[in-house]
Amino acid sequence: MSNLTANGRNTIEEIARRYGLSSGAVEHMARAVSNGGGTMAQFNVPELGGSGQWMAGGMTMVGDMFNSGLQNTVSNLCGELSNAMASTLFFEQPKTTMGGGSWPEWLGQPAASGGQNQARYAYFPQARRLAFDHGNGGALVLLDTGDHQISGFSQQQSGLSDPFGGVSVSSQFGQFALSSFPVVDQNSQGEPTMSAPPAQTGNPDFSPEPTNMPFDTQGQDTASNQAPAQPPQNTDDILGTIARLAQLRDAGALSEEEFATKKSELLARL
Structure with a gap:
């Protein structure tokens, strides 16, 4: 069905x-x-x-x-x-996500959800909220997403001070760490007050590869990019793209000649 x-x-x-x-x-x-x-x-x-x-x-x-x-x-x-x-x-989408447990009903239907280890999180566009459950029995954290239209989750390296374990999101404004969004009261159902996007993390023109979170009924990501990402510009992004192209070559999806051509184009940007 x-x-x-x-x-x-x-x-x-x-x-x-x-x-x-x-x-x-x-x-x-x-x-x-x-x-x-x-x-x-x-x-x-x-x-x-x-x-x-x-x-x-x-x-x-x-x-x-x-x-x-x-x-x-x-x-x-x-x-x-x-x-x-x-x-x-x-x-x-199911009402429960990774690790079980439902989200507050007033948030509505999540457009994207996912999880890392015990944590689970979901984005609710109608309520303009992002819910984060650490999975340790603590209180649910709600973030004000403001004018962002979140299109997916990914995870980056982070320090111990990041309460969200390096989870970040993509929106029409770029790539942002969850820690850059304001925390709101659990019962706050009013209009968000944030009018400007939070500080970006990394290159806003390039979204990191999703962390194996498909958009299906398995309690994982369900949204897509608001707009196609632009080609990588900085050294880390270019080297990361070359590494992924090498994986495609090794899998037989790219010929050695195609890989070499694209690699040369990317290296020329350094």
Whole structure:
């Protein structure tokens, strides 16, 4: 039984009509984008040339490697699905998430959720709140997300002083640590007061790779990027991208020549 929401199904059908694809093909792509945290997708759709991969702000690979028209179609389709998921819940989510326990009902339906070790967290766009449960029996922490449209979670290295274990989020404003959002009272249901985005962490034009948190009913991420990430600019981002490209090469998704070409392009930015 499909767990597509009514809004998700309507959006998929509308996109399918515009792209001249079947609804099943677009739903497959939506799940692939969802499972990739909104920033990447691995798919196998006959209507789109079979197996392929998409990376936001990066390369799009299709079965017909030299078919630039098909590459553009896949890139545009994945980008549109990623953007749509930032404001539309495509797949039904359970009321409980990793480790069990429900969220306060007034928060509404989470658009993204995930967990690390005992901790669990979820983003509620209608309430404009992010809930964080450390999983140690302590009080639930609510964060004011203000005007942010959060598209996914990731984890970075952090010091012991970070109460959220290095968890960060992506939004239309960039990449932000949870510790940069203001904490609000658990029963605060009024309008958020934050009018400006908090301090960014890292390069706002590049979102770290999601920590294996797909957008499905397993209590993990359910949103996508508000906009495709831009190519990496600083040294750490470039080296990280090269490492991921090497993994794609080792997996057979990239030829040695393609890897060398992209590597040279990235190194030229240093």
